[in-house]
Amino acid sequence: MRHPVTAVLIAALVPLAACVPRESGSTSTPRPHVVAGIDSDSLSEGERLYLDxxxxKAPGTKSGAEWRTHVISAxxxxxxxxxxxERIDFCKGAPRRDQNSFTAQMGRDKGAFTFLRQEAARAHLC
Known part of the structure; x- marks a missing residue:
């Protein structure tokens, strides 16, 4: 009787173990740059994280959808x-700006997407 219970437990736990994050921080879910088909072998981890x-978030705006199309084919x-x-615009001595200032200067769509890029660049490229 113990063996069938053990088999059931193993069958239930093995798929769960496959979803546990690995030591590198990645999971079994493909990262967005991989899904998009971007060859990232020569990119740094920070550049991959920026792209991810x-x-x-890119398809949330028209500008973002255009950027996504451009980056995927680049x-x-x-x-x-x-x-x-991105490093020049958002890192090296550039002041951090809030979303409202981008929106006031560039319009709602482009401003919102530029703010998103700024935050991603500051988090992963600087």
Whole structure:
């Protein structure tokens, strides 16, 4: 009688163990940049995290959807230029701005997306 109970417990616990985060912090769920088909072998972990952060939230705005389309089709050199530009715009001595200031300057759609990029860049690229 013990063996069938053990078998049932093992069958129930093995799938749960597959969902536990690994030591590297990744889970069994594919990351957004992987799902989008971006070759990230030559990217730093911070650049991957930036892409994941922005790709998840990008479709929420028209500007974000356009950015997503551009990034997915970009070559490595284009991604490097994107990351360098984000670092210049949002990291190196650039003052942190709130969403309202971006919206007032750029309009609701583009301002909201630019604020999202700023926060992701400050969290992962700076």
């Amino acid at each position: 952060d922005v790709l998840e 070559q490595k050199a284009d991604l490097d230029m994107l990351f360098d530009g």
